[in-house]
Amino acid sequence: MKFVAQTDIGKRRRYNEDCYLIDDRVGLFVVADGMGGHNAGDIASQLAIDVFREWAESFPKIAPSIHGKATIVNIIDQLVVDANTRIHTESKIHPTRHGMGTTLIAGICQDNLISYAHVGDSRIYLIRQGCITQITIDHSQVQEMVDSGIITAEEARVHQNRHIINRAVGLHQTVIVDTNQFEILTDDILLVCTDGLHDMIASDQEIAELIISASDLESAGKTLTETALAYGGSDNITLILIHIA
Template sequence: MTTSSRLEVASATDPGVVRSFNEDSISIDSDLQLLVLADGMGGYKAGDVASAMATGLIVDDIKRKLGVVKSQAIPKSEQSSVESEVIKAAIEKANRAIYKTAEANNKYHGMGTTVVLALFHNNRVTIAHAGDSRLYRLRHGRFDLLTHDHSLLQEQVELGLISSEEAKVSHNRNLVTRALGVEPEIKVDLIEKNVLPGDVYLLCSDGLNDMVDDTDIELAVSELQSNLALAATQLIQMANDNGGHDNVSVLMAKVVNDIEEERSLSDRLFGWLKKF
């Protein structure tokens, strides 16, 4: 990010209505402008271990390696590719650690976790994910899903075996085809996008999009984008109001142009003074 823009962030997580414990894990590193979300699986005291390991190990590894990268004064033109490799390596390392832990401890056998993250840097964002946790972007009134679910359901839709409408009520919604900790190696999807002032990014576990239609998610994000904390809370509430069958977590980030924000604050102050 340049000095003319900054990141405003908010987060919320909840076990939902049905489950008594939360296997999701979220992490924000404001200095790095890094957001990470993981949705664990494997039952009580296993899924939460996997997701906590994922967020903790990934953030620590990226922080350490990017510190080394910055000390090497790498040209800006090469920074994006280097940062992408750092992210990919961090996720692969976390995958191996979770896999070895599950193999070594019978209590954790079969545990795994999805992951989705966003690293904001030099007016760009690098997105990485494995599993069915998602990342959406609101830009100029358009709401787009930037990630691609790694799930059995998504594969069935793409093969034409079921329709999108049938997918919404399928019992296979939670069967992922990629997850950290399940195999010794993990394939990570990496996406890089430009960033514009006013962009709003939403990272979420499937406990949100399984319970709330994308159109309703879009409406909430659009209407409440000026108050990210309220938006995050509202999205959680919507999922719970619709049944809350799963843990639900959201991370939100808005790209703020400081110059425009100062002008907006001045306009609001002037409007307030006019009342007197």
């Protein structure tokens, strides 16, 4: 398994409020896209990442107590809840940070299985045998409109409200976390990214083609970032690529 990560401030933002974490010792990947609270979005995303980093650092001590697929999902779910508590508490202590929050995608690769937790509109994609599948479902206003048949998925991609999310980590005292698992095969590629990537590139198929045509994983990440910038780069851009060997 190989991990590659890239982040870019983009062309229009003063700060990079995205954060990411990869830890191949435990197969952990995390992407967070912060928002709100007088430029405190970067604080929110970093606080979320810190929760997972602290857990990963303690992993050698707690590994013997982890057994079974359900346990891994429960661990990730609880870590997101812990991140929510940490961010929300921080926003109450510091009034200038009121309203800060972050999207969050966190997953663990173990035994040919991805266990993940998801809040917001950052995404996991699976590229398998030339086909791309969006694994996560956005917690966003436009996704609700798509689900209701008001607009199409293509229209959602350019809708003026596409950046409005209806769930975020840290925004409220509690958070609803989506968790799930899916199997992975040799030569699968996972893309974990913020909306600064997937909202800028014209289609999911173009994303897949850019990855597949690249000479290696590092080149794929660089090409994806450069393409998002070429399309306007209106937001911070963060991605993690994972190749299953």
